[in-house]
Amino acid sequence: MSLIEEIDYGTPRSKSETMVTLTIDGNQVTVPEGTSIMRAAMDAGHQIPKLCATDMVDAFGSCRLCVVEIEGRAGTPASCTTPVMPGLVVHTQSERLKKLRKGVMELYISDHPLDCLTCGANGDCELQDMAGAVGLRDVRYGYEGENHVFAKSHGEINAAWMPKDESNPYFTYDPSKCIVCSRCVRACEEVQGTFALTISGRGFDSRVSPGMSESFLGSECVSCGACVQACPTATLTEKSVIEIGQPEHSVVTTCAYCGVGCTFKAEMRGEEVVRMVPYKDGKANRGHSCVKGRFAWGYTNHKERILKPMIRERIEDPWQEVSWDEAFSFAAAKMRGIQKKYGRDAIGGITSSRCTNEETYLVQKLIRAGFGNNNVDTCARVCHSPTGYGLSVTYGTSAGTQDFDSVENTDVALIIGANPASAHPVFASRLKKRLRQGTKLIVIDPRRTEMVESPHVKALHLPLMPGTNVAVVTALAHVIVTEGLANEAFVRERCDWTEFEEWAAFVAQPKHSPEATAILTGVDPQDLREAARIYATGGNAAIYYGLGVTEHSQGSTTVIAIANLAMATGNIGRPGVGVNPLRGQNNVQGACDMGSFPHELPGYRHISGDAVRDQFEALWNVKLNPEPGLRIPNMFDAAIEGTFMGIYVQGEDILQSDPNTKHVVSALSSMECVIVHDLFLNETANYAHVFLPGSSFLEKDGTFTNAERRIQRVRKVMTPKNGMADWEVTIALAKAMGYDMPYNHPSEIMDEIAALTPTFTGVSYAKLDELGSVQWPCNEKAPEGTPVMHIGGFVRGKGKFVVTEYVATDERTGPRFPLLLTTGRILSQYNVGAQTRRTDNVVWHAEDRLEIHPHDAEQRGVRDGDWVRLKSRAGETTLRAEITDRVAPGVVYTTFHHPDTQANVITTEYSDWATNCPEYKVTAVQISPSNGPSDWQKTYDEQARHSRRIAPAEAAE
């Protein structure tokens, strides 16, 4: 193992298919038209000295170090900004060029500190490399002149010197080391799309300036790390590198935060992570990252991490630390005892969308084969289960249709109920790049999100009332059908024509028009018509949607309505179009693929199918139960009823993340054995009898599957701190319960998955090592995977149109609860915050706030920053208010990252009609000024403190 060095070609790759041949230093080189001479030379293995060029951003031509000579042309053009032409003869080294470059370097170094030995970039500094490359041996100008290096000059204060900015928790900005190459500024603009940085001043006064000469933390900077990656010197450096030193080896792995699935190099020193750097060959992120994946991995060695197994008889008792064996036999005896007392179906488990495919597969196998029932569910129940249902009904497959690269061919992006800038930031950056090239953007969201307010992006925003998605999407269909904008040729060829006609007649009814539905939805009919026309006629149109679509009582209906819209306009089956669910968690797609739902085996095959069950029974050597099991909300109901008494929860905090906390508390308290397998004593663990410590993504091998169906390797870079990887824990628990699952390595588990799942038959660790990643289906028909689905025809045969009638949710506003609460995420925090709250990311978001419109705030006498009581039919909590017109009057909004806020005390038990996915996104509430935490918050806090006690170890004899 060694440090993976990625080649920097200096300028981005040209996509042209026309090839050009030229001569560089006597070698014939053939490259795509539009390639720079610098990149062509690098292709041929000749590195031209450079400072301001790097292949993550466009050429700039400011440092003048990359000058070359071209036969027949005057002067010495910069090779980064000069494109190749047929027949050019280029020389990259000559007496004249040597002199010029040495002169340039001499000027740079005359205004740069010479503390190389103790510098954070020592060993990874391009300025140092270039000084070496040009043979700089002397600086004739000395270091005494005007400079940015020294705080004092000739005994006077040096006004040109600026102190270090250490405001960002993860990196430092040291202006004295800056060479003003503007790579950071361009990375912020071109790669990230935030435009937080600029060069202020001119000439010798030029400085990199965050915002209006603010600190990094005080500026618009979102801490994605692109500038740090771009910086050729120690000006922008990770604090971890300054503290630890340069890494000595690196391993390519996959981020464990959101569903984008960014590829990173974990750069290591021994078993210590020095830094995580996005990998250019990562097909989801293409070398970009966000603040979470790049920097927020410190939770993996946070002091609150539990490393020893623990048990207790009653949840009122303190925890007892025990050996792994004791924990397993305690858990096994409890679970088997429950089955003896209450019946085989009285226990179950929850797989984790945070864990690997292999681990998820094992948990559902343990439940189906070891427990002998199908009471297995996963956190997808509470996020994207409607996606699975809706897309499977209409198209025949439970997943998004495109890869992320597809966005590069998109002409119209329609975002519904998603805020990628916060929740899927790396995809948002890729989308924004395309938007700045002219792609049109339509956003359907109750709130004016960061996507709507992006710099250099003009969005058509349809601010709807929460809960009216079906009415809005059906109204879009109404306009498309009645204005004759449907793609009839596509529908006739690919879809069932009779079903289309029925659907078209349904949506064409006047009651579905934008004008008729405006009273419900609050959307301006003219804007809605305009959006429909743009979507139907603007070229390649792609829909991206999130939990604002699924987490409603009509979640599945909206997914179906979206699928209808894409079919009716022919926006399916080629790059640039499609229906793309933005998956919440790193492996939520994988968890669904691996058979985590109670009604289906891996590969989305219903448990009642005899042929499928036969296949699994033969390999697993057991008889499987043909009846579907309980879904998470049903488990809670059954627990309260007394028929579901034991649960094994891997990597999910159901207490904090599931709706109606009081209901969940009473369900968990009713159970006789709750096994929590996690990194931390999460909220669910307050009601647990067994705690099995988990391992982080850095400590195990496996695979994650991201939102584009891409299966990617997770690679172990350190020994599990708790002693066992999660897959080993599940195997040991199964063994204690009398079911053997003998595997020596996760690759063997993947081989079994491939043998049993038609869409995975071509997947193996060997193939993933060879290709980097593959998108399922990956089998004989598609040995290298399937980036775009439904090309030429739908997986189910003919595309199916289904009518989608809008039905208002039963969660209604009224005199007692006149406002609608909706929820979402913020960039720096992640879901229940178990990871991100244990990192420095809290500097950006230390608490959840309630966004409220000035009008509603004034009526209630609420000022910005005041504590307010938030009350619904389900419960009440308190948090502080933020007054903003991002939300419409009548709508309030909060995030749900902090357990002390308890946003889910407020949310209700209403759920999607098809999948029981909870209706998180609509709750009728009232707010009033408050003095502090509610009684519920105080009692809860007390119980949590009490429950987290760990008994002191007994003294050794």
Add this chain to the structure above:
Amino acid sequence: MSSPDRLVYMANQIGTFFRSQGHDKAVPGIAEHIKKFWDPRMKRAIFAHLDAGGAGLEPNVLEALTSLKQP
């Protein structure tokens, strides 16, 4: 919401989605959905409620459950 009430509510919610497809498609649609996604104890409870008269169930849902109960 206690058990039979909750199941009746869930069954009617399914019924509401299928309502706009007309009676002839709705009844088998509802039956199929409950067959595919409900755990045996939920089915037993709703069938028991059906035997007790099926109070609160929408007509299409009542018909679907009756057809589902006869194997």
